[in-house]
Amino acid sequence: MTDFAYAYARPSALEAGPEGQALLLSAFAENAADAAGTACFFRGRLRDSWLAARGLSTLAKVVAARFVPQSAVLRDPIVTAGAGQLRFEAFSSCNGVYARLDLGPEALDGEFLCSGTTNVDFNEPMVNALARISRTESVLLSVGEQEVVLERAAGRVTERKVALPERWIKGLTTVQAYLAQMEETLRLTRLQAVQLVQSLPAGAVRQDMFLVLRGPRPGFAAVASPGAVRVGGVHRLRLLEGLLPLCKTLRVYAAPSGQAAAFVLELGGGQQFVLALSADAWRGFSGEGNQLETLAEELPAEWVAGANALFRGNETFNPTLFALEHGLAPDTVDRLCASLSAMGLLGFDLLENQYFYRRLPFKTQRILSLNPRLKNARALLAAAEDVQLVSIGPEGRTEARVRGTGVWYTVLVGGPEPARCTCPWYSGHQGQRGPCKHVLAAQLRFVKQPSA
Incomplete structure (x- = not known):
């Protein structure tokens, strides 16, 4: 696996000063030469x-969590400053939990x-x-300082450079796609939120x-019922134990497919x-392939x-309104958003029902390099004989033969039914982790795409 190397001018720290303590977060650059010139994005008081x-x-706590023992350690959340907000994002080390803290204009001075x-x-x-900050303590927050040092009575703390794996951006791509599909299913009070965690199985x-x-009273059942929200790996909700007693409201969202759930x-x-x-x-999240x-x-x-230039300037946008304002088909907007999110450039705000922009490098080659199934599907199309039409049935249901490694697979695409394939990937996941390369190749060759 190829990692993205991130360089820092100096470490992040909580620094004591005459006006109180200042939380200083060091900015990254994709190469060390650019690190020294990074601007300060925000400075102020919490x-x-x-x-x-x-x-x-x-x-x-989320960053440090690993629910798959053999997963690698990933300890580097990101922060985005824009549209009057700061958004802190992170994945668990196993990449199956996504967390974000949003600080809006009311939270910042x-x-x-x-x-x-x-x-x-x-x-x-x-x-x-952070654990020692008191209720009355004044803390300044600075994002993007050139130099960051933690100065305390115990001494000076220095941060090392880090490398960020590819699955970080792949995970962001998947998460925003799920969040954009979700609908609110439940709204709980603070008491109900605490009861929810108390009802978790041991x-x-x-x-x-x-x-x-x-x-x-909210709780968990082993059998689905109307209106119930599927939550896989429900024990992961214990990550919220310390924060739930502080919330005013807990909103629960679910993807229509049941493949993800979110708690706000x-x-x-x-x-x-x-x-x-x-x-x-x-x-x-990095292995889902839902885009x-x-x-x-x-x-x-x-x-x-x-689209990148426009979204970069606007910083937030609602996809439906964007399509109407610019006379674009919803499918075209979905494809634009998918292309940009595949580079890690877009996130999604459930409460505001809109995308937000992350100012990461615009590199279109990442779309293929981070999506090997798509890359392999296009390689199959490069050889005409590797994807062959067998028949076209009612409602456009198309049967094709697609070459595998020493074997041919039968693929069904088009029409109202989900795509199917006889390959091991489809047999193992039944389409729940995105299409296999054979389905993608057949769709690209034989299924008419909606026009822009």
């Missing part, structure tokens, strides 16, 4: 520093000098310092559980915390570049 510290501590995205180091001294839960309301804690004072769970504890069909047909490069 209006409720204790509550923000609880949110950041929960984010650090400071100045946005420019928009930008930076990688944040959560080293142990930082985590320990230990790690391997089978699916379903979140239900029994009268006013409204903390008050312009702060909210989002936790999204993959379908199962052993499934990382592959949308990415299958390549858009003109100038369209993608133009």
Whole structure:
């Protein structure tokens, strides 16, 4: 696996000063030569520093969590400054849990000098310092400082450079696609939110559980019922134990496919915390492939570049309104969003029902390099004899033969039914983790794509 190397001018830290303590987060650059010139994005005071510290501590807890023992350690959340907000994002080390702390205008008393995205180091001294912030403590937050040092009575703390694996961006692509599809299913009070965690089964839960309301009290059942929310790896919700007693409202969202669920804690004072769970504890978001069909047909490069420039300037947008304002088909907007999110450039805000922009490098080659199934499907199309038409049935249902390694697979695409394939990937996942390369190749060759 090829990693993205991120360089830092100096470490992130909580620094004591005459006006209080300042939380300074070091900005990244894709190469060390650019690190020294990174601008300061935001500097100011946290209006409720204790509550923000609880949110950041929960984010650090998510980062440190590993629900698959052999997964690699991933300890570097990101922060995006833009549209008057700061958004801190992270994955668990196993990549199956996504978390985000949003600090809106009400939570901040400071100045946005420019928009930008930076990688944040959560080293142990930082985590320990956040845990000691008191309710009345004044804390300044600076994102993008050239030099960051943690100065405490115990000494000076220095941060090391880090490398960020490819699955980070792949996970962001998958998460925003699920979030954009989700609908709110339940809204719980603070008391109900605490009761929800108290009702969690003991230990790690391997089978699916379903979140239900029994009268006013929420709980989990082993059998689905109307209105229930499927939650895989439900024990992962214990990550929220320290934050749920502080929330005003807990909103529960579910993807129509049941392959992901999200929990949004409204903390008050312009702060909210989002936790999204993959379908199962052993499934990382980076391997889902839920955007592959949308990415299958390549858009003109100038369209993608133009959308990037527009979204970069606007920083937030609602896809439906964007389509209406610019006279575009919804399918075209979906494909533009998928292309940009495949580069890690877009996230999704459930409460505002809109995308937000991350200022990461615009590199279209990442679309293929981070999606090998799509890359392999296009390689199959390069040889005409590798994808062969067998028949076209009623309602456009098409049967094709696609070459595998020493074997031919039968593929069914088009029509109202889901695509099917006889390959081991489809047999193992039944289409729940995105299409295989054989289905993608057959769709690209034989299924007419909607026009723009």
